[in-house]
Amino acid sequence: WSQLAYEPTFRILYTDGTSYSQPYTGFSTLSLNVGNYRYGQKVRTDSPINVTNVAMFLKKQSTVNGDLQLMIRVWTNKSVLGSSVVSRTLIATTNSWVKFPFATQPALATGVQYYLELRNLGTTGIYYPVRANAVSNYGAYSWGGTNDCVVYSSNTGRTWTSYANNDLEFSVQGSGGAAGGGKALRTWRIGNDDNILYAGSAWT
Secondary structure, three states, X not given: OOOOOOOOOEEEEOOOOOEEEEXXXXXXXXXXXXXXXXXXXXXXXXXXXXXXXXXXXXXXXXXXXXXXXXXXXXXXXXXXXXXXXXXXXXXXXXXXXXXXXXXXXXXEOOOOOEEEEEEEOOOOOXXXXXXXXXXXXXXXXXXXXXXXXXXXXXXXXXXXXEEOOEEEOEEEEEEOOOOOOOOOOOOOOOOOXXXXXXXXXXXX
């Protein structure tokens, strides 16, 4: 056997009416500019979790002069549950996992819609988060369904546009419930983060 650095596209239907799928066919890079722009990922959890850190797969432009902020917000009212800032000096110019630690652990409840919001705090330069691209019109079978997807704002988060066939490459670690211990928020049915890994990379 020869190991290949990509995965097949599939969907498995279960007798209880649920399903598990790997609908992603590739990846693309987003441009997180300075100023009013934001990128995010809508997420839900099947069990309560206290978040210790969130990891995003991304890189920076060499001219970046500001740090990168990640906030966990409630989707309905946009309230902030937690915020973490990573120094630009700790972020590479090649794609890598960047961990955002939370000293005060935000508590996520079952079934509530949250989102992870990325903000470029600088005045110059771009950050490039990586997103996984699902088969066209298969966003409903990607991570958690069409309500769990990439979102974008050009007006500081007052309004958002959703991209149902895309998911940011992310992972959430925390304690409590089935999601404790990490890597459980990458797939909605099975706690397996391999479905949207980029080029066979792994996060530990």
